[in-house]
Amino acid sequence: MATGSAPRDDHRAAVFAGFLGWTLDAFDFFLVVMTLTAIAQEFHQSDAAIAFSITLTLAFRPVGAFVFGLLADRYGRRLPLMLDLVFYSTVEVLSGLAPNYTTFLVLRALFGIGMGGEWGVGASLVMEKVPPRLRGAFSGLLQQGYAAGYLLAALCYYAVFPHWGWRPLFFLGGLPALLALYVRARVKESEVWARTRHENWGQLGRAIASHWRLFLYLTLFMAMMNFVSHGTQDLYPTFLQRDWGFTPAQRAALTALSMVGALTGGVICGLWSDRIGRRRTIVAALVCAVLLIPLWAFAPSVPLLVCGAFAMQFMVQGAWGVIPAHITELAPDGVRGFLPGFAYQCGVLIAGSVATIEALLAARVTYAWAMAVTAVTVFTLCAIVAALGRERRGIVYGASPGPATG
Numbered sequence: 001m002a003t004g005s006a007p008r009d010d011h012r013a014a015v016f017a018g019f020l021g022w023t024l025d026a027f028d029f030f031l032v033v034m035t036l037t038a039i040a041q042e043f044h045q046s047d048a049a050i051a052f053s054i055t056l057t058l059a060f061r062p063v064g065a066f067v068f069g070l071l072a073d074r075y076g077r078r079l080p081l082m083l084d085l086v087f088y089s090t091v092e093v094l095s096g097l098a099p100n101y102t103t104f105l106v107l108r109a110l111f112g113i114g115m116g117g118e119w120g121v122g123a124s125l126v127m128e129k130v131p132p133r134l135r136g137a138f139s140g141l142l143q144q145g146y147a148a149g150y151l152l153a154a155l156c157y158y159a160v161f162p163h164w165g166w167r168p169l170f171f172l173g174g175l176p177a178l179l180a181l182y183v184r185a186r187v188k189e190s191e192v193w194a195r196t197r198h199e200n201w202g203q204l205g206r207a208i209a210s211h212w213r214l215f216l217y218l219t220l221f222m223a224m225m226n227f228v229s230h231g232t233q234d235l236y237p238t239f240l241q242r243d244w245g246f247t248p249a250q251r252a253a254l255t256a257l258s259m260v261g262a263l264t265g266g267v268i269c270g271l272w273s274d275r276i277g278r279r280r281t282i283v284a285a286l287v288c289a290v291l292l293i294p295l296w297a298f299a300p301s302v303p304l305l306v307c308g309a310f311a312m313q314f315m316v317q318g319a320w321g322v323i324p325a326h327i328t329e330l331a332p333d334g335v336r337g338f339l340p341g342f343a344y345q346c347g348v349l350i351a352g353s354v355a356t357i358e359a360l361l362a363a364r365v366t367y368a369w370a371m372a373v374t375a376v377t378v379f380t381l382c383a384i385v386a387a388l389g390r391e392r393r394g395i396v397y398g399a400s401p402g403p404a405t406g
Contacts, residue, residue, distance in 0.1 A: 011129035013186040015138055017179065018122040019145040021085060024176040025118045026149025027156075028092040028111065029057065031173065033234050034157040034252070035166035037241060042166075043101040047238060048359040053108040054234055058226075058352030060109045061116030065338075065345035068117030072337030073197070073204055076189050077125035080337075082180040084121065088114025092173025096166075116348070120341010127328040128192040128336070132394045133274065135329070136281075140270020140321030147262035147317050150233065154259065158252035192398040196333035207335050215343050218327055221389060222347025224382035225323065227354055228286070231374045232296075232316050234355040236309075239367035244305070258309040265314030266321030278326040278391045282319045286383040289315035290376060297372040319382075329392040336397070354378075 032039070032054055040050045064084070071080040091111045098104035123142065130138040153169075160169050198204040208215075237255055240246040246254070265285070273281040292315060295308035327340040354374065361370035 010188050011126075011131075013188075014126050014129045015142065017081070017183050017187050018126040018142050019148075020179055021081065021118050021122050021176065022142065022145030023149040023152065024085075024173075024179065025088065025115050026146040027152045028088065028149075028170075028173040028176070029115060030150045030153035030233075031092075031157070031166075031169050032057070032108065033150075034153050034237055034255070035161065035169065036235075036238055038161070038166045039104070043104065045101055048356060048363070049101070051235065051355045051359045053105055054355045055352045056105055057108045057112035057115065058230070058348045060112030061348045061352075062342060062345040064113035064116030064118075065120050065341040066116075067113070069120045069338035069341045070204070072121045072124060072341075073193070073335055074201065076193055076197075077121055077128075077337060078183060078187060078189050080117065081121045081125065081187075082183050084114055084117040085176045085180040085183070088118070089174045089177040092170055092176075095173070096168065096170025116341075116345040119344060121337060123324040123328055123340065124193075124337045125187070125190055127324055128190045128397050132396055135325040135394065136274035136278070136322065137267065137271040139273075139323070139325030140267040142324050143270070143321050144263045144266035144317060146229075146320070147259045147266060147313070151256050151259035151263070154252045154256040158249055158256070161248055161252075192333065193337070195398050198334055204335070204338075207332075208338060211332060211335060211339060214330060215339060217389060218330065218340065218343035219346045219350070221382075221385050222323075222327070222344045223350035224347070224378060224385050225320065226348045226351035227374075227378035228289075228316055228382050229320060230351055231354045231358065231371065231378055232312060235358050235362075235367065235371065238359075239362075239371060242362070243367045244302075254306060254309055257306060258313040261310035262313035262317035265316070265318035268321075269318030270321035270325070273322045273325065273393070278322045278329075278393055279386050279389060281322050282326075282386045283383045285315045285319040286379045286386070289319075290379045293372050293375050293379075297368045297375070319386075325393075326391060329395055330390065333398055 036047060036050045040047055068080045068084050088111055091107055091114055095107045098107055126142050127135060156169055156172060198207060237251045240251045240254060269281050269285055289312060292312050295304060296312040299305035299308050328336055331339045358370045358374055
């Protein structure tokens, strides 16, 4: 018999683990974003060369989603999640020890594998446990672990970087390994997975292949969503330094404040999507983001720049707050550990060049114009793709699938 949610203590433990796992994953990723110019100087490389390491990390995320997603649908959510946490923590610490640019690139590629594995496994575990009527709210909370990680990276950058440089920041990236112990002790396996699991690899492979059309749509949709987020976040600290002359402390402070906006927007829009629908919420947030571009990129004063940064990330992460609920609802039982996460990370692969593109554009104009042109393009296209899709808001996992709304 299908049930709507896990017991309260169980789903709370899963939400905590999923949120913190994605937080620490994002924290590790955004350390490169925050320290980009310092790493470039030490390795005698250009900003674009270090931005390529960001692109490389994003490009390898589908590998992690593929491997850990398959394991999650075949063997359950808990074990792959624990293995992934230990793997990417180890790689992050080693990144802080990289002796040269080439080694750093290799390690950032390996980190991409770990980063790609966490989201799909964690999201499927959490979304299968929380009450359907509150899935959007928990979705917003879960996804904003990403913004919380960016906020944490900014705060640690503010406290550590001016005194000890960039390398000690990466040593803090070993913390997610401790979270694996919490998952082992407190988080129970998904009951939905236990009821709908495939008996062998052949059954799982055929189930995945039968949903290729859904996979292609989700990949396109997640490519646009990742253009939206990475296009407004990855080079934002560099924009503040190059166009505004901000000090490290000023960059960290404004980035942290923008992530407060992201956290707020993600939770509020996720909750709102439980009322008006997933697609409507995403489209509304993106339309508002388009209107905010002049304030975000071309603010005439620092106070207005602060307002623009806060409001932009409220809308960008407002749209993102709907994603865990929306795409796991679209994914059928039995492939939920693999399909949403792999499509998400294939979308990342497509969008992974955005930081390099913006850096190259900025070399010819300014970071403001490079980011503004990118933003208006991807916001518009993403809203169209979201509006043309379907949704299955509030379905009960483990039950017979209901009709998707078109």
